[in-house]
Amino acid sequence: MSSKPVVVVIGNGMVGHKFCEKLMAATSSFQLVVFGEEPRPAYDRVHLSEYFNGKSANDLSLSMAGWFDDDKDILLHLGDPIREIDRNARTVHSQKGISQSYDYLVLATGSSAFVPDISGIEKEGVFVYRTLEDLDLIRAYAVGALRGAVMGGGLLGLEAAKALLDLGIPQTHVIEFASRLMPRQIDSTGSQTLESRLRHLGLQLHLNKSTLAIEGEGKIKALQFADDTRLEVDMLVISAGIRPRDELARLAGLQVGTRGGILVNEKLQTSDPRIFAIGECALVNHMIYGLVAPGYEMADIVASNLAEGNKSFKGFDMSTKLKLIGVDVASFGDPFIAEPECRTIVFEDRHKGIYKRINISNDGKYLLGGILIGDAAAYNILLQTVNNRIPLPPDPEELILGSRGGGSEGAGVMNLPEEALICSCESVSKGTICQVVTEKAIHSVEAMKKCTRAGTGCGGCIPLVKDLITGTMKANGQYVRNVICEHFSHSRQEIFDLVKLHGVKTYDETLGRWGKGDGCEVCKPAIASILASCWNDNILKQATIQDSNDRYLANIQKGGTYSVVPRIPGGEITPEKLIVLGKVAKKYNLYTKITGGQRIDLFGAHVSDLPDIWEELIRAGFESGHAYGKALRTVKSCVGSTWCRFGLHDSVSFAIEVEERYRGIRAPHKIKGGVSGCIRECAEAQSKDFGIIATEKGWNLYVCGNGGSKPQHALLLATDIDKETCVRYLDRFLMFYIKTADPLTRTATWLNKMEGGLSYLKNVVVQDSLGLGRQWEEEMQTLVDSYSCEWKEVVESPELRKRFVHFVNAPRKKDPAIGFEEMRGQVRAKEW
Amino acid sequence: MSANNSSATPRDISNGSQDRPVATHDLSASTRDLSAAPRDLKWFLACRVDDIPPDGGACVSHGDDQIAIFNFARRGEWYATQNLCPHKQQMALSRGMTGSAGEACEPKVACPFHKKTFSLLTGECLTGEGYQIRTYPVKVKGGKVNIGI
Numbered sequence: 001m002s003s004k005p006v007v008v009v010i011g012n013g014m015v016g017h018k019f020c021e022k023l024m025a026a027t028s029s030f031q032l033v034v035f036g037e038e039p040r041p042a043y044d045r046v047h048l049s050e051y052f053n054g055k056s057a058n059d060l061s062l063s064m065a066g067w068f069d070d071d072k073d074i075l076l077h078l079g080d081p082i083r084e085i086d087r088n089a090r091t092v093h094s095q096k097g098i099s100q101s102y103d104y105l106v107l108a109t110g111s112s113a114f115v116p117d118i119s120g121i122e123k124e125g126v127f128v129y130r131t132l133e134d135l136d137l138i139r140a141y142a143v144g145a146l147r148g149a150v151m152g153g154g155l156l157g158l159e160a161a162k163a164l165l166d167l168g169i170p171q172t173h174v175i176e177f178a179s180r181l182m183p184r185q186i187d188s189t190g191s192q193t194l195e196s197r198l199r200h201l202g203l204q205l206h207l208n209k210s211t212l213a214i215e216g217e218g219k220i221k222a223l224q225f226a227d228d229t230r231l232e233v234d235m236l237v238i239s240a241g242i243r244p245r246d247e248l249a250r251l252a253g254l255q256v257g258t259r260g261g262i263l264v265n266e267k268l269q270t271s272d273p274r275i276f277a278i279g280e281c282a283l284v285n286h287m288i289y290g291l292v293a294p295g296y297e298m299a300d301i302v303a304s305n306l307a308e309g310n311k312s313f314k315g316f317d318m319s320t321k322l323k324l325i326g327v328d329v330a331s332f333g334d335p336f337i338a339e340p341e342c343r344t345i346v347f348e349d350r351h352k353g354i355y356k357r358i359n360i361s362n363d364g365k366y367l368l369g370g371i372l373i374g375d376a377a378a379y380n381i382l383l384q385t386v387n388n389r390i391p392l393p394p395d396p397e398e399l400i401l402g403s404r405g406g407g408s409e410g411a412g413v414m415n416l417p418e419e420a421l422i423c424s425c426e427s428v429s430k431g432t433i434c435q436v437v438t439e440k441a442i443h444s445v446e447a448m449k450k451c452t453r454a455g456t457g458c459g460g461c462i463p464l465v466k467d468l469i470t471g472t473m474k475a476n477g478q479y480v481r482n483v484i485c486e487h488f489s490h491s492r493q494e495i496f497d498l499v500k501l502h503g504v505k506t507y508d509e510t511l512g513r514w515g516k517g518d519g520c521e522v523c524k525p526a527i528a529s530i531l532a533s534c535w536n537d538n539i540l541k542q543a544t545i546q547d548s549n550d551r552y553l554a555n556i557q558k559g560g561t562y563s564v565v566p567r568i569p570g571g572e573i574t575p576e577k578l579i580v581l582g583k584v585a586k587k588y589n590l591y592t593k594i595t596g597g598q599r600i601d602l603f604g605a606h607v608s609d610l611p612d613i614w615e616e617l618i619r620a621g622f623e624s625g626h627a628y629g630k631a632l633r634t635v636k637s638c639v640g641s642t643w644c645r646f647g648l649h650d651s652v653s654f655a656i657e658v659e660e661r662y663r664g665i666r667a668p669h670k671i672k673g674g675v676s677g678c679i680r681e682c683a684e685a686q687s688k689d690f691g692i693i694a695t696e697k698g699w700n701l702y703v704c705g706n707g708g709s710k711p712q713h714a715l716l717l718a719t720d721i722d723k724e725t726c727v728r729y730l731d732r733f734l735m736f737y738i739k740t741a742d743p744l745t746r747t748a749t750w751l752n753k754m755e756g757g758l759s760y761l762k763n764v765v766v767q768d769s770l771g772l773g774r775q776w777e778e779e780m781q782t783l784v785d786s787y788s789c790e791w792k793e794v795v796e797s798p799e800l801r802k803r804f805v806h807f808v809n810a811p812r813k814k815d816p817a818i819g820f821e822e823m824r825g826q827v828r829a830k831e832w
Numbered sequence: 833m834s835a836n837n838s839s840a841t842p843r844d845i846s847n848g849s850q851d852r853p854v855a856t857h858d859l860s861a862s863t864r865d866l867s868a869a870p871r872d873l874k875w876f877l878a879c880r881v882d883d884i885p886p887d888g889g890a891c892v893s894h895g896d897d898q899i900a901i902f903n904f905a906r907r908g909e910w911y912a913t914q915n916l917c918p919h920k921q922q923m924a925l926s927r928g929m930t931g932s933a934g935e936a937c938e939p940k941v942a943c944p945f946h947k948k949t950f951s952l953l954t955g956e957c958l959t960g961e962g963y964q965i966r967t968y969p970v971k972v973k974g975g976k977v978n979i980g981i
Contacts, residue, residue: 519931
């Protein structure tokens, strides 16, 4: 045992954990001994609801990297709560019988769920929502439950409701005592907007309800309310508030607040100067702070002060932005201040379920606070505007009426003062971020995270951090050129132009002329894509620069086998061809599935079987579907006028024409299209990179829609055009995208970043403002004319077929590590 | 000092004599076993030079082992490693893209599954996650590639 002074921490929750992290980073002059009540080490309680959404307990664990290195002095006792603090002897006694002396003591005991005194509360089926153990109990009891209820419609209650929804309970109710949800964060109109969205998602809400009793014989059966109504439920989760865990402090004679909480000064010291309290158990400035960010600040203050610092807690901004059951909710500054102390601007869209309120000072100069429901994209900038008293523009309503595109989204953040706190979880100011960009050449978010820890907490500040990095570099005269990787000092667009201009056809020549080093897994596929877009050579001629899937013209799957996707243009197939697919799948024992792109996917092919499989498919008239490439995938279609009673035009034929025109085209990312025969839009064309929808007079063309994790609808580019014009615009649009987008950027992101947005794009494509329309159409025609199926070329070339083996020294031996399991009569890959 | 709660036990999947790193923080065990003393090396003839695509890799079978061989043609260098990527235990490294990292141009390969990169010199994972792959010495003579085990 060392002779260093000892700091004992009671509590291994998020704030206790942060304190240890901060103290060890600040100084090595202390020995740390931590006592935690729960059996697990600290985990992210804020994201507890993710536990029913796929995250494991391990995923939620907070990192203890480096804690147990040789030069660190920390001992962690889990599952061993402290029973008594002996202040005279300066010793704590734990449940398991450990007696630990301390020089300083930090109480981070947090809070417990408040359980109201309702008759029947002790019945089976009633739970609180606080720990992973609680969640395990809830999950076990929820099996077979039909009706679940949550008591409490605040932040935590709605999180618990989401957890019940995730568990698949058919009816989930929320019971709230007040007349609105989240009464401390949002106003009544905001609550109404939130309520309608939540009801839409299947939640049943009961406001103004006071629960009198819980009915049932031993197990909960129903809730009885003060207004004489009754609700039958199978389980109840109580989330009606928190009570600070100050019992140890009381026993030890420390001062506590009249309504609970350990009283501390601005240095977080209790009435005993050697004992501190931080997080939810502390009562500071007459407040209990129930969010993690102020708790982290308290941890930082005590850790700094123990290391000879002199920081104080001066209150904390309780602004928050969260996503509750898929709905954005944000509350910042003073959300409730109203006339006559200020003037409010309110935007309410009941159609989309959006409510935005901002409170402006009477002289119109400053933003005082606000509420955002359903769309909180403006939160970061609005928060900064409030906290830094940035003068408002003459039309402040613009702050809540934004629009897509424009490219100048980042402008606001550069106007912030240096002290503006960008990352509140880790307390990183704008000044610090800009300084490291300039002085330490930190040019990426990853490097910024490592250097300043900004963005490593909740991650909400990352868009602002990105904008600051870019803005600072621009201000320093460093042209932010989006170089593709360490081996090139050019952007993708520049390399594209150089390759085209100089007629360069190989990666080696490109690297030799403009690159350095030996390339990597970033620039090789990026340049392979450029070469394909320029020259349309068979990509296997330069096999080793291709990305994982292009290398074998197939998508690699779990286990090491590949999938096979023949092209089925427009989603139309003949019975004969279907039979061929069935026969091939049976012969090679492949798993079959129909894709979202209206075609058929065959899984489980060994690499050496691929050429044989494709030989049979090509003989039957199929060709490669390019499911493995950053290329045109599919053009979906609806039934259209040939069969459908609503179809205005033949959408299937048009979809087939378009898909056959652009098949094989490679691009910065995958391209997906759709053609619908009428306004009902059964082909879902508005979520595609290009979507064509029939009108009475012709077709409407929409562009830049994307699915994925942040879906965006396509925007209208042209109306009532004929097929020839549509194809001409598509030629131009696609070439413009191929030539100017950054690597791995979908069309939606490309448009979002485009200066001038949709108006500019319309000018370029429809009005031909750059005068490049004809050139692009010719280039596209060259690509179309030079198309040939790459699988056909492989099948016909013994040289290329040779590469499709697992072992080069045993070409007929398949990979012994590959194994399959059975599922619903077909194969599936073994779990990894 | 230590936590008195054990962390997750590492999975133990055996695949012939090829080592898988036991636990990501326990590098001492894996590195101790991995480097055989030079006098213990046995050379075997793996394949012909033409079997490995230039500036790329391919896989050979040797007993129960799968070995990835890389022809770093740009530099006239040859490397060999285990074919198994320790990230999700997939036999795929031979199909990865080669390249160089940093000012020192350390030769590397990126696994096709999740693009974890490994140094071809030391077998260390270059994204700092503690993974380690086994490397083998390579001798090229008379158009033939030999691996030392």
